[in-house]
Amino acid sequence: MTSWLNSARDTLRVLPVALIATTICLFAATALLYVTESQRRALLSATIRSSGWVAYQAQLEYVKSRAAMDSVVMVPSQNALDFLGLRLELLRSRLPLLYSSEEGRFLDEIAGVKSGVQAFEGEIDAFLDRLPLLPADRATADEVLSWIDALEPLGRTLQTALLTSVAYNDEIFRRERELAATPAIVPLMLLFVSGTCLALVLLVQARRDRVRLAAVQTARAAVAAMEENLRGVIEAVPACMAVIDPSDRRVRFVNSGGGAMIDASPDHPDWARLTDAAFAAARLEGAQWGTLALTFDTAEGAIISLRGSLCNVIWEGRPQILMVLADTTRVRDADLQLLQAAKLATLGEMATAIAHELNQPLAVIRMAVANAHRMLASDGERSLIAAKLDRVASQVDRAKRIIDQVRRYGRLPTGRPTRFSLRHAVELAVGFVAEQYRAFGIRLSIQLDIPADLMVTGEQTMFEQVIVNLLINARDAFEARTTPGRAPCVFVRARVAGDNAVIEVEDDAGGIDNEMMSRLFEPFSTSKPVEKGTGLGLSLARSVVRDMNGQITGENIAEGARFTVVLPIASAPSAQEAA
Amino acid sequence: MSDAPSILICDDEADLAAELGEYMSANGWIAMVATSAPDALAVLEGGVTPTCLLTDLRIAEYDGAELVTAARSLPPALQPQIFVMMTGHVVDASEAADFGVDLLYLKPIDPDAILGDICAALSRRNAGKVEG
Numbered sequence A: 001m002t003s004w005l006n007s008a009r010d011t012l013r014v015l016p017v018a019l020i021a022t023t024i025c026l027f028a029a030t031a032l033l034y035v036t037e038s039q040r041r042a043l044l045s046a047t048i049r050s051s052g053w054v055a056y057q058a059q060l061e062y063v064k065s066r067a068a069m070d071s072v073v074m075v076p077s078q079n080a081l082d083f084l085g086l087r088l089e090l091l092r093s094r095l096p097l098l099y100s101s102e103e104g105r106f107l108d109e110i111a112g113v114k115s116g117v118q119a120f121e122g123e124i125d126a127f128l129d130r131l132p133l134l135p136a137d138r139a140t141a142d143e144v145l146s147w148i149d150a151l152e153p154l155g156r157t158l159q160t161a162l163l164t165s166v167a168y169n170d171e172i173f174r175r176e177r178e179l180a181a182t183p184a185i186v187p188l189m190l191l192f193v194s195g196t197c198l199a200l201v202l203l204v205q206a207r208r209d210r211v212r213l214a215a216v217q218t219a220r221a222a223v224a225a226m227e228e229n230l231r232g233v234i235e236a237v238p239a240c241m242a243v244i245d246p247s248d249r250r251v252r253f254v255n256s257g258g259g260a261m262i263d264a265s266p267d268h269p270d271w272a273r274l275t276d277a278a279f280a281a282a283r284l285e286g287a288q289w290g291t292l293a294l295t296f297d298t299a300e301g302a303i304i305s306l307r308g309s310l311c312n313v314i315w316e317g318r319p320q321i322l323m324v325l326a327d328t329t330r331v332r333d334a335d336l337q338l339l340q341a342a343k344l345a346t347l348g349e350m351a352t353a354i355a356h357e358l359n360q361p362l363a364v365i366r367m368a369v370a371n372a373h374r375m376l377a378s379d380g381e382r383s384l385i386a387a388k389l390d391r392v393a394s395q396v397d398r399a400k401r402i403i404d405q406v407r408r409y410g411r412l413p414t415g416r417p418t419r420f421s422l423r424h425a426v427e428l429a430v431g432f433v434a435e436q437y438r439a440f441g442i443r444l445s446i447q448l449d450i451p452a453d454l455m456v457t458g459e460q461t462m463f464e465q466v467i468v469n470l471l472i473n474a475r476d477a478f479e480a481r482t483t484p485g486r487a488p489c490v491f492v493r494a495r496v497a498g499d500n501a502v503i504e505v506e507d508d509a510g511g512i513d514n515e516m517m518s519r520l521f522e523p524f525s526t527s528k529p530v531e532k533g534t535g536l537g538l539s540l541a542r543s544v545v546r547d548m549n550g551q552i553t554g555e556n557i558a559e560g561a562r563f564t565v566v567l568p569i570a571s572a573p574s575a576q577e578a579a
Numbered sequence B: 001m002s003d004a005p006s007i008l009i010c011d012d013e014a015d016l017a018a019e020l021g022e023y024m025s026a027n028g029w030i031a032m033v034a035t036s037a038p039d040a041l042a043v044l045e046g047g048v049t050p051t052c053l054l055t056d057l058r059i060a061e062y063d064g065a066e067l068v069t070a071a072r073s074l075p076p077a078l079q080p081q082i083f084v085m086m087t088g089h090v091v092d093a094s095e096a097a098d099f100g101v102d103l104l105y106l107k108p109i110d111p112d113a114i115l116g117d118i119c120a121a122l123s124r125r126n127a128g129k130v131e132g
Helices: A002-074 A078-100 A114-133 A138-181 A185-236 A256-261 A269-281 A329-349 A351-377 A382-410 A422-440 A460-480 A537-547 B014-026 B037-045 B064-072 B111-131
Strands: A240-245 A250-254 A291-297 A303-315 A318-327 A418-421 A443-448 A455-458 A489-497 A500-507 A551-556 A561-568 B006-010 B030-034 B052-056 B082-087 B103-106
Touching (some): A002 A078, A078 A114, A114 A138, A240 A303, A256 A318, A269 A303, A303 A329, A329 A382, A329 A460, A351 B014, A351 B111, A382 A422, A418 A422, A422 A443, A422 A460, A422 A500, A455 A460, A460 A500, A460 A537, A460 A561, B006 B014, B006 B037, B037 B052, B052 B111
Parallel strands (some): B006 B030, B006 B052, B052 B082
Antiparallel strands (some): A240 A250, A240 A318, A303 A318, A418 A455
């Protein structure tokens, strides 16, 4: 079926070409035929008529010679003899024309008289040679009379030739009349055929054009409908969508969601600000734009969190960039509240450890004060008393540092990313749990191979909470399972790998259950007893790290579990930021 | 007892140990200070037998309770007479007996109270010996 259709289609394609070729050939043939025909006709009529004229002339001269001979027979004078000589000369000159001229050869009947006529030519020549010698007398008249009889057959031959010629001419005239009545029927037929071919070509072509036009119109309508649909979808999506011209990064189109979030007019200056921020935040993944997350200060002074992507689209027939942003402010706020709750829970859990830490400086102060009192009572040296007071002051500073740390930790996260020293943040997080680890008898091995001025971008207290969470998880893991005969130990390492900083928190507490491993970062998945954990720690950790454009992974190693956080290193601040 | 009483103070908080040592010295005691449990045990095993052993509960790497147990397992001649424990932690076991010590204090503590209690315990112990 398909092959039949294909062959039919091929035929349809070949047909117009064949028709055009045929038409051209027919036109050329018609023209050639017309030219040849007219040429032949002209030649034919000219020759036939000339041959008739030659026969007629010969016949005429014969009759005139015969008359001259008759006059010599009646009155044999010298004048009559001379006139006869002239006539015979003329007749002699006409005879060869009958068969030797182009016109004479044309008719076979005339060409056939050649031998007979040539015999008479000889006789006429011989008589013409003798004529000047003949005297003008009766004997000459008798000789001429007998010669008239001798020339009689020539007269009949010439008569026959003339008649033949006349008969031919009659036939030719008849044909010419016929031709005139039906002028050029063959060329006309040819013209008609070629005209029909041409008309067919035009018809086939017109049909094909109509089909093509219909296809093009359908396709155009489909494209228009699709664009209309796309526009409708973009309008309906409850997210901020904007079409950006890649050449000048100007916003060309804004949907209603974008209008509600920023401004309905693409020319609003906030759009340029948002576009710049989005391009700065977007990371190229291969040739495509990837996802992006950013915070944006609106003109009203609110800070909104946005998550989305940039992608290449064809818009109004041109390649443009579509920016899709979802307002995740509420999600982020909920995240922040959860994070805060998790932090406060941690803080509560650590209250005893914090109390112990505060008790240490207080205990020292209490002793130092007792000694100072004793010195005062015994009039001791002032410098020694002053030294005691210095010790008290330094212990107060120590207590203040502990309280500052707690206060820092309890502070509500702003959700606003800043550049901060990664090393300092890790040290603060480690410092926060160090006392607890000491209390639980877990050794902390810290190896930070990163410079203090290595910066990352994010919300610092939230990042610290990520590390604290990992360390508390490690601590709880030891509580659940300890390796006998070995001091529990947790390793915290940091290093630089290319453009990223890598932080590892590793324990040797036996590792994570396989069943747990697959949903490690899912919310509400926990291996801890209800009073110990919410099951949100790692889920929050992932969302915090993701907001920093980083990655967090967990794996089991030989003796325990290892969590790895990879963060992009922030580039040097621009002059604008530094200012 | 004609000789001055002696005390071995074990606390990884060096400032605290030093202040307490100074206080006890000023009150006529011979004070020795160790900042780790192994150091303190080495002193005890070295034949110096203090009248009193005062230790912090949570000491890095080596627990105060372990130190007390180790000291209790020494030959009786090498054992201090009075065991005292201090802790900055809120501990579940709030009884001195739970740790096998004579006195238990929560930080911060007035050194006068420690001294008074130790002296009282010592005189009770001595009175008991005399009676016994």
